[in-house]
Amino acid sequence: MTMNRQHDVRKLAGLDDWQLEDSDQDLRGKTLMTADGREVGRIDDMLADTDAERIVGLRLDDGRVVNVDSVDIRDGCPVLLVDTANVPAAPAVGRGEVTSEHIPIVEERMNIGKRQVELGTVRVRTRVVSEDVSEDVSLREEHVNVDRRVMNERVSAADADALFQEGTIEMTETGERVVVSKDAVITGEVVVDKNVDTRVERVEGTVRRTEVDVDRDTPPNR
Template sequence: MSQTVVGIFNNLKEAQKASDNLLDNGFARNQVDISEDYGSNYSTYNDTDRKSHDDGISGFFDSLFGSDDKVDNYKTNARNGSTVSVHTQSMDRAEKARNILDEYGAIDMEGDAGYRSTENTNTDGSKSIPVIEEEFQVGKRKVETGGVSVRSRIIERPVEESLRLRTEHVHVERNPVDRKATAAELDNFAEGEIEMTEHREEAVVNKEARVTEEINVSKDVDQRKETIREEVRETEVDVDETSAKRTDAKHDSNAKRTI
């Protein structure tokens, strides 16, 4: 038997959290409906929009519960908040949905369950059976199957090189002599100065960065065709007509017609 569970929340944020939790707990997306935040938008409506908006809310709750004082309470709260509707096929699932809505802050409607069976018995005694058919829908999702991670890091290694370095040294020697000065020495007999500079070689280090290898990471895409096979269910209705039976030569005045 189909059941509809309705929860009214103060704002759309609370309603969205409840809706997300319903999906996390196994309810299908097409079983959960969430309305806009009526309260925050109501002031922006003109008179025509307000009437259309109020009529829509009234029609929704009247279709579920009929018209009574409790339904009026639902309508009033729905105009000031956001509504989550959950459609289920069993009372157990409806109860689970109700517990989730309560847990996430649905407004307490004085303990009113908010359920309505879609199998109705009319005043004329007729009954209706819903004919349900599952639709087969196939989509795609991306699943991670592996990958490559490439990291670079800086390391240091010792290197060495040998070379010969020169160092100059200036020496001054004074040798005692005793001889007669020559004519040339007499011509240069004047004040003078001699300078000589020492040098030494030092190692000069220079480093040059050179690219020795390039790492390229890329991927290619393969496409494949896959056939998905599944079974879908639908309601099949058999109608058997039973006719009145005769017992021997007498008519049974209590014969019944079964539907």
């Protein structure tokens, strides 16, 4: 595959601001086959011409690059239209060719949130209780007493005329009776409310991250 070195060709995986119009166009991870059913290789990445803003090649997992114009999509599978002998080896380093690999550095972060849970329920019930009560009450009564007394006293004729008259004397006897009535009195109250306490709890966990170690092998003559 020959590419114009005046164009900037990069791996699609390293272009975060690029996006294919259709997800079906993403051939990464699929196996490139020949027209007669032979396996050419697994597609590792797609090469984008950032100047022309188009996909121009497919990079296989062995480093070989295939011109995208030599590939057809049949039933969702990429098919190579040319002989495999025409597929060049991995390109040499130079402008317009893939010269860099992107190694992601991944780090886990622990997200701590809060959720409300029920710790218990307090129920306050009221019920009516009956009990027998008693109390001593003093009752007052008035009674009329009639006594007959024997007397022997002389009176004058004038007094006798006044005494010989008919009449009626009435006196009322009175007494007290028990009258029971009821009234309600508030003798106290029960207050139900909440108090809010705040406590600090330490949350511990394990997060992972990737670290990159670079080992350089230098020939003895350098």
